[in-house]
Amino acid sequence: MPNGTSGTATLxxxxxxxxxxxxxxxxxxxxxxxxxxxxLGNRGAPGLLxxxxxxxxxxxxxxxxxxxxxxxxLRETIGVRSKETDGALGIxxxxxxxxxxxxxxxxxxxxxxxxxxxxxxxLSEKAEGAEATExxxxxxxxxxxxxxxxLDLIPDEESQEAFHILVPDVYYHxxxxxxxxxxxxxxxxxxxxxxxxxxxxxxxxxxxxxxGLCSWIYFFCVSMALQAAGVSREMSGRARERQLDILxxxxxxxxxxxxxxxxxxxxxxxxxxxxxxxxAWILGSLVSIGSVVAAYMALSSQKPMIFxxxxxxxxxxxxxxxxxxxxxxxxxxxxxxxxxxxxxxxGLSRPLKARVRGLVHALSxxxxxVHPRGFYCYGEDDRTIRDTYIPRLLFxxxxxxxxDGTSTxxxxxxxxxxxxxxxxxxxxxxxxxxxxxxxxxxxxxxxxEGEIAVPAARVMTGxxxxxxxxxVETGFELxxxxxxxxxxxxxxxxxxxxxxxxxxxxxxxxxTDLRIRGERHAKVISGASLTKHLxxxxxxxxxxxxxxxxxxxxxxxxxxxxxxxxxx
Numbered sequence: 001m002p003n004g005t006s007g008t009a010t011l012x013x014x015x016x017x018x019x020x021x022x023x024x025x026x027x028x029x030x031x032x033x034x035x036x037x038x039x040l041g042n043r044g045a046p047g048l049l050x051x052x053x054x055x056x057x058x059x060x061x062x063x064x065x066x067x068x069x070x071x072x073x074l075r076e077t078i079g080v081r082s083k084e085t086d087g088a089l090g091i092x093x094x095x096x097x098x099x100x101x102x103x104x105x106x107x108x109x110x111x112x113x114x115x116x117x118x119x120x121x122x123l124s125e126k127a128e129g130a131e132a133t134e135x136x137x138x139x140x141x142x143x144x145x146x147x148x149x150x151l152d153l154i155p156d157e158e159s160q161e162a163f164h165i166l167v168p169d170v171y172y173h174x175x176x177x178x179x180x181x182x183x184x185x186x187x188x189x190x191x192x193x194x195x196x197x198x199x200x201x202x203x204x205x206x207x208x209x210x211x212g213l214c215s216w217i218y219f220f221c222v223s224m225a226l227q228a229a230g231v232s233r234e235m236s237g238r239a240r241e242r243q244l245d246i247l248x249x250x251x252x253x254x255x256x257x258x259x260x261x262x263x264x265x266x267x268x269x270x271x272x273x274x275x276x277x278x279x280a281w282i283l284g285s286l287v288s289i290g291s292v293v294a295a296y297m298a299l300s301s302q303k304p305m306i307f308x309x310x311x312x313x314x315x316x317x318x319x320x321x322x323x324x325x326x327x328x329x330x331x332x333x334x335x336x337x338x339x340x341x342x343x344x345x346x347g348l349s350r351p352l353k354a355r356v357r358g359l360v361h362a363l364s365x366x367x368x369x370v371h372p373r374g375f376y377c378y379g380e381d382d383r384t385i386r387d388t389y390i391p392r393l394l395f396x397x398x399x400x401x402x403x404d405g406t407s408t409x410x411x412x413x414x415x416x417x418x419x420x421x422x423x424x425x426x427x428x429x430x431x432x433x434x435x436x437x438x439x440x441x442x443x444x445x446x447x448x449e450g451e452i453a454v455p456a457a458r459v460m461t462g463x464x465x466x467x468x469x470x471x472v473e474t475g476f477e478l479x480x481x482x483x484x485x486x487x488x489x490x491x492x493x494x495x496x497x498x499x500x501x502x503x504x505x506x507x508x509x510x511x512t513d514l515r516i517r518g519e520r521h522a523k524v525i526s527g528a529s530l531t532k533h534l535x536x537x538x539x540x541x542x543x544x545x546x547x548x549x550x551x552x553x554x555x556x557x558x559x560x561x562x563x564x565x566x567x568x
Contacts, residue, residue, distance in 0.1 A: 032060035033084075034325045039064040039284070040088035041272045043328040044179075044233045045226035046186035048280065049219045050324045053193060054317035058292045065285035069278055072141070073102040089272055090144035095137045095365040100375055103139075111140045111248035111261075112362040115269065116355065117241060132243075132351060137362040139369070143248070146234055146332035147267050151248050153340060154262045161429060163348060163356065165341040166266040176235040179329050183232055186328065187223050190216070192320075196313040205306045207298035215291040222280045231271040233331045242269035247359045252426050254371050254418065255484045257434050263427075265355055268335055345568075357385050357566050360423045367419035373460050376490045380517050381417035382444070385424070387567045389414075389444050389451040393557065396447070397501040397524065406524040410507070412517055413451055416442035421559025428562045432555070438483045439543075440556040442563070443499055455556035456499040457549045462492045464540040483542045490514065496539060498530065498549050506530050506549075 037043075038051030039061050052061055067080035072091035075081035081091075092113065093099045093106060115136040143151065154164050169175070193216045200209040226232050249261030271277070299307060348356070361383055368378045401408045422437035441458045444451050487493050493514060499507040501524070508530070509522040525533070527546040535544045543549060 032057040034322055036060045036064040036084055037088075038321070038325060039281075040068055040084060041277065042088055042331050043325065044183050044331050045223040046183050046190075046232075046324070047328065047331075048226070048284070049187060049190050049223040050321050052215065052219045052284070052288065053190065053321055054314045055292065055295060056314050056318045058288055062285050062288045062292075065281040065288060068272070069281040069285065071102070073099075073106050077105055086142040087145040087148075089270065090147070091141040092138040093141070095139060095362060095369060097375070100369065103369055106139075106141050108141055109139050109251055109366070110143065111246055112251065112359060112366050113138050113140055113247075113267075114245045114355070114358045114362050116243045116245055116358075118243060132355060134355075134358050135242075137358070137365055139251075139362075139366045140246075140248075143246075144270050146270065146335050147244065147246065147264075149332070150267060150335060150338045150340070151246070151262055151264060153338065154264065156260055156262075161344050163263045163265060163343050163345070163352075165343065165352070166264065166268075166335075167339050167341050169337070169339060172235070179233065179235065182329070183227055186324065187220070187227060190220060190223075193317070196317075199309065199313075200306070203306055203309065205298075205302060205310070208295065208302070208306070208310055211291055211294045211298060215287055218287045219284065222284070226276060226280065229274075229276055231274045231276055234268040234271060234335065243267060244269055245355050245359055247363060247427070251363065251366065252422060254367055254373075254422070254438055255434055257432070258426050261426075263356065263359065264340075265352060268332065345565075353566070356427070360385065360420070360427050360566060363423040363426065364417075364419040367423065368417075371419065372484055372486050373493075374487065374490070377460060377487075377493055377495075377514065378417055378419065380415060380515060381420065382414040383420070385420070385563055385566055389453040390449065391560070391564065392452045392454050393500070395445065395452070395454050395499050395501045395507060397503075397505055397507070401524050402503065402505055403524065404526045404529055408507070408522050408524060409519060410509070410522050411446040411519050412443060412509075413446050414444040415516060416444070416453070416560070416563065418559075421556065421563065424562040424566055425559050428565055430558065430562050432558070435483050436555050437559055439552045440559050441497070442556060442560050443497060445499075453560065454499055455553055455560045456497055457552035457556065458495050458497045459539070459541045459543065460487065461494050461496055461539045461541055462487045480537070480542055480544055481540060496541075498553075500550075500553055506546075508533075 035051045035054075035057035038047035041047060043050075052058075063080060064085070067075055067082065067085045068089060070078065070080060072089070073093055075085065075091070091106070093103055095112075114134050115138070116132045117135055118132045150166060193212070197209050197213045197216075200206075200212065243265075244267040246264045246267050247261055248264070250259030251261075252258030299310065302310070343352075345353070345356075365383065368375050368381070371378070397408075418437045418440045421440050421442070422432070425432055425437065439457055439459050441456055442453050443456045444453050495511040495514065495516060497507075497509045497516070499509070499522070501507055504527055506525050506527065507522040508525055509516070509520050530549065531545045533539075534541070534546070534548070543552070
């Protein structure tokens with residue numbers, strides 16, 4: 001008899017264990033897509049709360065929290081990147097020194113952006129004169145659904161001189177206010193969860209009662225905090241203070257020409273990039289993991305009636321969660337029918353032109369980050385476009401220095417590098433072939449009449465690799481290496497500059513530890529001497545005669561014309 005009882009108990013335990021496995025499968029599959037979307041904030045802060053009401057879909061909730069809390073460049077590596085996370089958050093890297101290592105893992109750039117804080121509130125046609133402060137520049141590898149939806153409305157066949165400005169709907173504030181109070185109502189309605197807590201407590205299922213209560217309290221408090229802080233949706237509080245200026249399309253690199261692009265000013269800032277959202281997701285993933293594990297452990301010792309009651313409540317919350325998903329407004333509701341104001345360059349106000357120049361600076365920074373020479377080679381390049389210098393085609397060399405081999409002293413205050421010249425040319429629609437701007441630059445020199453800007457040529461040199469006897473015999477040895485190659489590192493790099501002067505003279509100057517700014521000793525040489533120096537192979541560069549330098553200078557002048565046109 002005892003053996004029979006034991007066998008029955010074992011069979012019941014086995015059946016119950018099998019039931020738990022089935023429930024675990026339901027937890028992973030039922031409602032997973034809806035829960036993931038809600039937790040990612042696609043229905044604002046209330047969605048984070050309602051997405052976690054039911055334990056069904058908990059694994060999708062955990063994955064969504066982990067993915068959202070993970071930096072964009074790392075999601076692919078750890079296997080949590082998905083179409084849903086890209087649509088909710090996008091992927092962008094800040095264009096600064098610290099992001100160089102992270103950029104190795106990012107592929108498929110689709111644009112650059114500048115984060116703007118407007119001093120005059122929302123961007124509108126009447127407020128175009130309001131000043132703005134740029135806070136961050138980024139290269140973008142995936143736009144979120146709000147921005148990509150707006151970009152899709154800009155025709156691809158538009159001319160390169162077309163700029164689009166997002167202006168708010170006249171009923172913007174009315175719509176935002178209505179959704180704001182609906183979100184508060186949705187958060188408060190989640191208190192229906194307390195019915196489950198009360199019923200489980202009433203039936204002495206204290207463990208399940210506490211597990212459900214703790215999880216709900218956390219997400220309830222977090223949702224209220226996000227709502228109160230004004231970072232629930234792209235239309236709320238702090239979202240209106242920030243905007244994005246975007247240059248989207250196939251971007252040029254130092255070795256590749258760009259393609260058709262779009263410029264959008266005043267795109268919505270994604271509030272889900274705030275620290276409060278990230279903290280909510282980090283802690284939320286831990287709370288969800290703990291709740292799932294604790295719930296299964298508690299269920300293993302519960303009576304069938306309690307088990308059935310718990311499953312019933314989870315099914316009810318699943319239905320209510322799906323209902324909320326279909327009833328609630330999207331986070332980007334205000335921008336689903338955007339109003340785009342199209343303007344040519346001449347029609348932009350002075351502050352808006354400055355914002356377009358900001359995008360040129362961002363594109364220039366991106367090119368520095370992906371340059372074959374290395375970002376460290378561009379430490380002294382000027383990263384802004386100024387109107388304080390005087391354009392000059394040639395440097396006014398004094399008569400006493402017009403002799404071959406003569407030394408003179410100049411003061412270089414800034415350099416506009418190849419990345420800035422090519423970026424300005426790209427934005428202004430000036431077509432150029434890959435590598436045309438590779439060795440171009442503009443040198444800003446301090447003179448008695450003021451700072452003058454002279455288009456010039458510069459090349460990066462380094463120690464040649466050891467000669468390979470096999471290459472010498474077969475004729476494959478490269479005495480003049482092609483453009484676009486790498487180098488051995490910062491300690492083995494030197495910039496050589498050639499500045500055109502009057503009557504065919506050139507000034508030759510080179511960097512010390514990659515530094516060019518300040519007082520420099522320059523050597524005055526003739527065209528013939530420059531050809532002799534280049535053809536000797538001493539510098540191990542791609543050019544060999546003065547005609548090549550003159551061609552680079554011509555490209556520098558064309559690039560500088562594009563820069564100057566951005567100041568008009």
